[in-house]
Amino acid sequence: MSTLSRIILQRLKQIPKIPSVWEADRREISDYVADSIDEGNDAGSSHSDCIIWVDGTQGTVRSLSVVPSDSGPEPLVRAFLQAMENPQGPQSPARPQKIVVRDRQIQFYLRGVLQDLDIAVDYVPELPLIDELFETLQQGSEPHEAELPERYASTLVEKAFDMWEAAPWNILNEQQILAVELNTWDIDTLYVSVLGMAGVEYGLLMYRSLESLKQFRQRVLVGDQSPKQMQEAFLEQDCLYLNFELIEGPTRPRNPLPGLDWLQDSPEAINPEFGSLHPLEGLRTTLVEEEGATLVVALEALNRFFVKHYDSLEGPPFPALQARYRIPNPADDPGRKTISITVKTLPEVADELMEQTSQAFSDQVGLGSGFPVLRDDFVPEGSLILLMQFSLEWVQHLRHSPVVYYQALIEPQAAPIGLPVVLIQTTRPKAQILIQDLQQAGGIKAVCFNQGRDLISGESYELGLLQSGDGEFHLFAEYQPSELTDKRILKHWQQWQQEHNGACGVVIAGGVTGTSKGKPQIKDIYAFFETTAQTSEALGLPPLQLQYALDWELDR
Known part of the structure; x- marks a missing residue:
């Protein structure tokens, strides 16, 4: 067992000793929690542990760190030294009078290592404060299920499956934009980009402004961007979205042909996900009432449009089409039982986006040195x-x-x-x-x-x-x-x-x-x-x- 050297002990003994009881524990955590604690975490192991030191008297966290689960007991002592000398937050260096742990092996190990620091190490069966902290970390870091407005939840899911059946990604690429004119709930027009023709990700991005759509596409067409820059571009979008996530199951055989899983699965194997992106808010999976109502009527209008004009949209060129629908108002408004919605294609915008994409690719290819493309x-x-x-x-x-x-x-x-x-x-x-x-x-x-x-x-x-x-x-x-x-x-x-x-x-x-x-x-x-x-x-x-x-x- 490693011990603290005389020089280290002399330094630690100079830290003021306070009449306080500290709690310590080490527990296995999920990857989500590990990432939330330490963004640069690269433990090199498939599992991680969290080491936490808290001042039980003051109710404050002194040290919080992530280590590989297969590492030895030494990280616990390193975290303790950090808790004493460089505590988190606006806390002063301090040395506790006593330490309590809930693991007998940890107790005996700390007693041996810290015996010259005049700190008592006791065993207790439970650590309520640390239990509460770990529970908070787990709840706050794991991904949340999307929360839909209760009154619209079932209708939104129904409209989403209708969209899956319509499969607009079989006839439209992400540059062939449609406009959905609502003029209600503070939204004039949604500009819809269909994802899925590449066979990678399926869904709809419904931008609140055409400017936001164009800005995002300009950002992603810039070459040599770091992952952080791409992430920032993603979060700066201003849109509502519907994404279809494939539900994996242990009994579900994997299709050996890449990309065909999406095309062959029945709707029961697809999970629709809704949410919002905003430059100042970022990603949000909880929708408010008005957003839920907006998606209900927009999806209904789009589904009707795709059913009516599917054959016209199949082949190039991207045609100029327009249709108006009266959609039942899902909100409680006795004076407005239906909402008039216009859906139309935007061939000029599609041509502009195609030209930008071609130009960006040509610019990147031009950077080569004569090597075949x-x-x-x-x-x-x-x-x-x-x-x-x-x-x-x-x-x-x-x-x-x-x-x-x-x-x-x-x-x-x-x-x-x-x-x-x-x-x-x-x-x-x-x-x-x-x-x-x-x-x-x-x-x-x-x-x-x-x-x-x-x-x-x-x-x-x-x-x-x-x-x-x-x-x-x-x-x-x-x-x-x-x-x-x-x-x-x-x-x-x-x-x-x-x-x-x-x-x-x-x-x-x-x-x-x-x-x-x-x-x-x-x-x-x-x-x-x-x-x-x-x-x-x-x-x-x-x-x-x-x-x-x-x-x-x-x-x-």
């Missing part, structure tokens, strides 16, 4: 990627189909077997956007596989890339040659390329959420790009290294 944002999240062969009958049909976009870059092959293709199967709206993006990028110039390596894990990958006509490369899949299945897939692709002298195709199809998933029919195919397979050397691509981006989350 590699992007991973073309192929939609949740897409199913297959390397397969299409029969000659299918190839001929697709070449001449009036409803399929066709790109001919090679001479038709008179081969005895089908053409090798990269099949990208997604939803119909996402397929249409992908086709439009590829058209604007000059079509597909080549398909290649390039070596990639994760320097941290040591894993090697074969990266499936599409080269568009503008010279940029777009990631469509990652394969691990060390995995038997991936190795077999890559081997077949190489054999097919040898048989067809590099001729291949890229097929864009829908139906990923239906019965044709993994086996699309002719009716599911929207585009057929004939192209060639090239080596990475021929395209000037060096081996790539995986780089990790820092994730961030809100301080709790």
Whole structure:
């Protein structure tokens, strides 16, 4: 057992001794509590303990610290020395007359270490003051369930599930803004951005002003921002929000295809979350009566709008649409039984936001030094990627189909077997956007596989890339040659390329959420790009290294 040196003892004995009883304890805490006590906490362990020293006579906290649960008893003494010499708050250095603890091992340990300081160490079965402090910490630091106004709670949840069924993220991206004109409850217009087309997060952001929406997008488009800066931009939004959280359960099997969990889960597996963001208030999950009423009528109007105009909103360009609805007033107002609400699209705002995004990306790409541009944002999240062969009958049909976009870059092959293709199967709206993006990028110039390596894990990958006509490369899949299945897939692709002298195709199809998933029919195919397979050397691509981006989350 370590003991205090003579020099340390001499220093501590100079601290004034007061007729006070201090309490001490060490308890395991959750990550939420650990983060709330010490924002820079990095205990290096999966569990943390909190050490607390309080002056039981004065009822004040002298020291509060977080340590790994697997650390020894020494941190308890270090915390005690801090409590004596550098106490928290406006307290003076002091040495207690007695210490009480509720753990026999801690009692015996402290007696041995502190025996030369003339401080009694006693055992008591309970420490009510510390119990109360830990309970307060636990309640104040763990995330709270969203609190909805009682009179609107069930209606809000019902409207949220209606929105989930409408699934506007299948037809709208976050830059295609809608305006909901309310002119009630101190809100003139809500500007709605739909989240979910990327397959990462689903919901609605309903900004209280168009200025706030534009400011936030400008902030996030600035490159090289720290996690703190991104967090600050998030908190400066001025909006109401509806977010859909996936409910995980121990009996719920995980979908092996990234992004498809969201698309295949029934509404019972989705938890709607409501809240508010304000630059001066930050994040709030408790809604007041007027906010609840606002969300009820806004969601009802939006649901009606999406049902009526779904087909018109599916394909580009983003149309100019407007509709007016009379929504039952959920608030107690005998003189106003209904509320007139106008919902309309804002194509001009959408074009402005798209231009800002394109310009920001171009600026960031321009910072490179001639290195080929590699992007991973073309192929939609949740897409199913297959390397397969299409029969000659299918190839001929697709070449001449009036409803399929066709790109001919090679001479038709008179081969005895089908053409090798990269099949990208997604939803119909996402397929249409992908086709439009590829058209604007000059079509597909080549398909290649390039070596990639994760320097941290040591894993090697074969990266499936599409080269568009503008010279940029777009990631469509990652394969691990060390995995038997991936190795077999890559081997077949190489054999097919040898048989067809590099001729291949890229097929864009829908139906990923239906019965044709993994086996699309002719009716599911929207585009057929004939192209060639090239080596990475021929395209000037060096081996790539995986780089990790820092994730961030809100301080709790």
